[in-house]
Amino acid sequence: FDSGLASHVDHVDVLNNPKWASITATGIKPTHFKTKANEILIFNDGDGTLSRAIESDFNTAGAKFSTVNAGLLPHHGAMAQFTNGTYAVTSTAVSGASPNRVLIIDKSGKTVYASTLEIGAIHGNASDGTNAVFGGFSSSSATAGGVLVVKSTGEQRLIPNPDGFGAFRLASIYYAESAKKFIGYVATKGAYLVDISADKITPIYSGADAFQCKVDFAGKNLLVLTLDGKLRVYDLTTGTLKKEGSVISATASTDTYKPVLEATGKFAYIAVPALGEVHQIDLATFAVTAKHKVSAKPVRLAIFGFESDASHN
Structure with a gap:
């Protein structure tokens, strides 16, 4: 693609x-x-x-x-x-x-x-x-x-x-x-x-209980999502925990289809199969900034492209 x-x-x-x-x-x-x-x-x-x-x-x-x-x-x-x-x-x-x-x-x-x-x-x-x-x-x-x-x-x-x-x-x-x-x-x-x-x-x-673990798109941080709905962000240069907090509802360990995590430098994206949505989470505040309605049961997610606020003529 x-x-x-x-x-x-x-x-x-x-x-x-x-x-x-x-x-x-x-x-x-x-x-x-x-x-x-x-x-x-x-x-x-x-x-x-x-x-x-x-x-x-x-x-x-x-x-x-x-x-x-x-x-x-x-x-x-x-x-x-x-x-x-x-x-x-x-x-x-x-x-x-x-x-x-x-x-x-x-x-x-x-x-x-x-x-x-x-x-x-x-x-x-x-x-x-x-x-x-x-x-x-x-x-x-x-x-x-x-x-x-x-x-x-x-x-x-x-x-x-x-x-x-x-x-x-x-x-x-x-x-x-x-x-x-x-x-x-x-x-x-x-x-x-x-x-x-x-x-x-x-x-x-x-x-x-860590059912998702991903390196962000820039290769700077490690994100870990646990069954209680908590997201942890680790600085891989220092190995320290930068931020943690609840971002989604708890997930049962017995669920066949569990949420899927990916991240860029600014946002975490979590596909939630039970809701048919992808949630965009601001990594600075952990606030959900958008909920994208997708398929009935999203079970895969990929980051594609580049992240930038810059533009030019």
Whole structure:
């Protein structure tokens, strides 16, 4: 989808009306996707391939994503982009099984660095351009977890979860671009700072009630939404709690469809399935500044575009 917007850092230009792009992809069961600069990657669970495109091709009539085939077996996989142009991709030894290794390939699918460490049930990943972090269990026994750190130069190591963490994995990994921090999250345990310099994982918010956890669009703050309807905003540079307060009604842990959270630098957006609405919340005051009526039961939400008050002639 083309937003029609172009960012010039200090302002945003409107180039054209929002529209569906012309480009198409043909991978089987496309699932996870990643973007870096002007490159877009999709992991195709159905055949273990990647689909790749660059942004300038999106509105070219008849354009198609190219296929990167590294000979991987079909699985629910993930990939990370490095600034040197290579990719870290998950692999499995059994078709359809959870991935347990990560290798580095180039754009042709050729292996640049083979996997050197086997773990268990990899899920969730993020990259800072030099390091890729994958959540998972320490081994196939799934009795303990940690994060696999893969460097663009091929080195791999496991950072274990904190003592007493139990048989859980950090199944969602985020990278906060501005704060330059990795965060791991799982609803049953909370949100954790992943320090790849000190090889240590420490709690930001620990608890079994954090059902949504997101980095804001600017990559500066972490937002945690708990079952009691309370929103917490953490400054990722300092690791401190900036603000907390109730923003929605309490959510039952048994609800199949729970509210979904996303945020920009100025607003949090919460899709509330029970109301068919998206609530816009001012992060400075926690006041609900707008309620957007959408579908009967919104269960997904994405931030798209740029946030700016600036304009020019």
